[in-house]
Amino acid sequence: DIVMTQSPDSLAVSLGERATINCKSSQSLFYSSNNKNYLAWYQQKPGQPPKLLIYWASTRESGVPDRFSGSGSGTDFTLTISSLQAEDVAVYYCQQYFTSHTFGGGTKVEI
Amino acid sequence: EVQVVESGGGLVQPGGSLRLSCAASGFIFDDYWMHWVRQAPGKGPVWVSRINKDGSNTTYADSVKGRFTISRDNAKNKVYLQMDNLRGEDTAVYYCARAGSSSWYGWFGPWGQGTLVTVSS
Numbered sequence: 001d002i003v004m005t006q007s008p009d010s011l012a013v014s015l016g017e018r019a020t021i022n023c024k025s026s027q028s029l030f031y032s033s034n035n036k037n038y039l040a041w042y043q044q045k046p047g048q049p050p051k052l053l054i055y056w057a058s059t060r061e062s063g064v065p066d067r068f069s070g071s072g073s074g075t076d077f078t079l080t081i082s083s084l085q086a087e088d089v090a091v092y093y094c095q096q097y098f099t100s101h102t103f104g105g106g107t108k109v110e111i
Numbered sequence: 112e113v114q115v116v117e118s119g120g121g122l123v124q125p126g127g128s129l130r131l132s133c134a135a136s137g138f139i140f141d142d143y144w145m146h147w148v149r150q151a152p153g154k155g156p157v158w159v160s161r162i163n164k165d166g167s168n169t170t171y172a173d174s175v176k177g178r179f180t181i182s183r184d185n186a187k188n189k190v191y192l193q194m195d196n197l198r199g200e201d202t203a204v205y206y207c208a209r210a211g212s213s214s215w216y217g218w219f220g221p222w223g224q225g226t227l228v229t230v231s232s
Contacts, residue, residue, distance in 0.1 A: 009213035040211070040218035042156075049206050049222035050156060061211075093155055097217030100172075101146075
């Protein structure tokens, strides 16, 4: 099974500052035949289901603000919130879909 | 508006059974794979099962294989999860989620609000 490891477990960021969340997979998520990385990012606020932010490692879901961006390839990926807003306080999860579906342990973002 | 709504959760004794339902609306149901994902209290999400567009292909997490059965009724725009021989470690909020794309089942698009399953004597 592919294991997803996120870091840090939590981080506190000032309003308007950048937040960076890392996700590492135990094996490469890059498929050379289509040049895609099989990774998604989700945001989960308290009492709500996860919400899709990004798929194919860097494609933003429709309606997601452009302050959210995804990058990385192979085994190392990053979710960046360029200018943190109060409504971005949440837990963020990465998820691989290269083989089955596995989530990371989550990163809690606070102000 | 795309919507998925789960129902059927509750308290059940170990070894018991429960059937979850998920009603979908706002999209062409048989254009999408559907998933069940669960989340234990204070933990991250864990994928449980998926079913393809016409119901002919199903896949399960090892932890539920042989105990859970996913199915769908495209005429009713519904997907189901039959859960048998339930264990304490099955306690979680169960989410129904549509595949994020009609062309690929890998990530999860709209999620329901979830239904709580508690397995306890």
